[in-house]
Amino acid sequence: MKKLKIALQKSGRLHDESLRLLKDCGISIDNGRDQLKATAKNFPMEIYYLRNGDIPKYLMDGVVDCAIIGENLIVEKGIDIIVKEKLGFSKCRVSIAVPRSFEYSDIQDLQNKRIATSYPETTRKFMESQGLEAELHIINGSVEIAPNIGLSDAICDIVSSGSTLFKNNLQEVAVIMESEAVLAVSPKLESSADKLLQQLAFRIQSVLKGRSYRYVLLNAPNNKIEAIVEILPGMKSPTILPLAEAGWSSVHSVVNRDVFWEVIEELKQHGAEGILVCPIEKMVL
Numbered sequence: 528m529k530k531l532k533i534a535l536q537k538s539g540r541l542h543d544e545s546l547r548l549l550k551d552c553g554i555s556i557d558n559g560r561d562q563l564k565a566t567a568k569n570f571p572m573e574i575y576y577l578r579n580g581d582i583p584k585y586l587m588d589g590v591v592d593c594a595i596i597g598e599n600l601i602v603e604k605g606i607d608i609i610v611k612e613k614l615g616f617s618k619c620r621v622s623i624a625v626p627r628s629f630e631y632s633d634i635q636d637l638q639n640k641r642i643a644t645s646y647p648e649t650t651r652k653f654m655e656s657q658g659l660e661a662e663l664h665i666i667n668g669s670v671e672i673a674p675n676i677g678l679s680d681a682i683c684d685i686v687s688s689g690s691t692l693f694k695n696n697l698q699e700v701a702v703i704m705e706s707e708a709v710l711a712v713s714p715k716l717e718s719s720a721d722k723l724l725q726q727l728a729f730r731i732q733s734v735l736k737g738r739s740y741r742y743v744l745l746n747a748p749n750n751k752i753e754a755i756v757e758i759l760p761g762m763k764s765p766t767i768l769p770l771a772e773a774g775w776s777s778v779h780s781v782v783n784r785d786v787f788w789e790v791i792e793e794l795k796q797h798g799a800e801g802i803l804v805c806p807i808e809k810m811v812l
């Protein structure tokens with residue numbers, strides 16, 4: 528039987544969340560220590576644990592059908608890979624930073640500067656788009672140290688919280704791109720694997736949707752229900768059930784996590800009581 532071949536990062540920033548996502552999709556993997564290849568127990572899937580930086584090549588060659596990688600890597604490798612789903616974790620940006628002592632006023636200040644980076648193509652394309660020349664120094668890690676040791680005038684690297692920049696006396700001056708983990712698909716995907724990929728993508732969508740919503744239950748006097756329903760439209764419309772106490776009802780609905788606290792405040796103001804909030808494991812639309 529055909530198996531979907533998926534590449535995951537062996538270790539690093541994407542590893543744990545990638546495995547958690549598959550687990551939440553109901554896919555269980557026997558993870559032996561230092562195993563480079565594993566088979567899922569309850570989904571036709573083979574998992575390859577690889578270096579993030581190597582995965583685009585495996586996708587291009589069709590050695591794997593799909594992979595979880597950082598979106599920024601697709602741009603860096605300049606390749607034609609389809610992003611099937613954005614996965615909402617490992618959010619970061621690729622930015623240019625200079626020492627705090629550098630008197631930066633605009634991008635022209637980077638003309639003919641030395642830039643240290645692990646992302647040479649992204650940097651080169653960005654500088655070109657600005658009509659600027661630069662001398663690139665390619666290093667594989669700890670890029671933020673480069674200006675402090677006299678290797679470069681600026682850096683181009685990943686920024687998330689900004690704490691590595693801060694600790695190294697650097698200031699972010701230009702954001703080249705935003706990135707997050709994505710489910711990327713090989714351009715050589717065979718039709719026999721496509722059905723499995725659709726099934727995986729459907730499960731991922733249900734999990735991600737569930738993660739972004741909360742299930743809300745509350746009690747309210749019947750004369751307040753109309754206003755509460757306005758605040759809590761839910762997936763189709765909220766469920767309203769009578770309480771044992773006359774004149775009261777229970778309302779069940781879902782709320783987007785991003786506006787959750789604002790909605791709760793509004794519900795309280797409109798007479799809601801005994802509000803319960805539960806996580807949603809999966810949400811199938």
Ligand SMILES: Nc1ncnc2c1ncn2[C@@H]1O[C@H](COP(=O)(O)OP(=O)(O)OP(=O)(O)O)[C@@H](O)[C@H]1O
Pocket residue numbers: 536537538539540541577578579580581596597598599600617618619685686687688706707708
């Ligand atoms: N500090 C961070 N916060 C959020 N996401 C990050 C951060 N650093 C990197 N990422 C994202 O995670 C991906 C993997 O980064 P990581 O540093 O673990 O591996 P790598 O050095 O790119 O790869 P390899 O597996 O080849 O060693 C990056 O491509 C980027 O998309």
Ligand SMILES: O=P(O)(O)OC[C@H]1O[C@H](OP(=O)(O)OP(=O)(O)O)[C@H](O)[C@@H]1O
Pocket residue numbers: 540667668669670671684685686687688689690691692
């Ligand atoms: O803005 P922050 O939250 O500080 O994160 C940014 C840092 O995280 C990444 O490094 P990582 O820890 O992956 O080490 P690496 O350089 O060895 O890849 C990236 O290269 C930055 O150095």
Ligand SMILES: [Mg+2]
Pocket residue numbers: 540
């Ligand atoms: Mg890193």
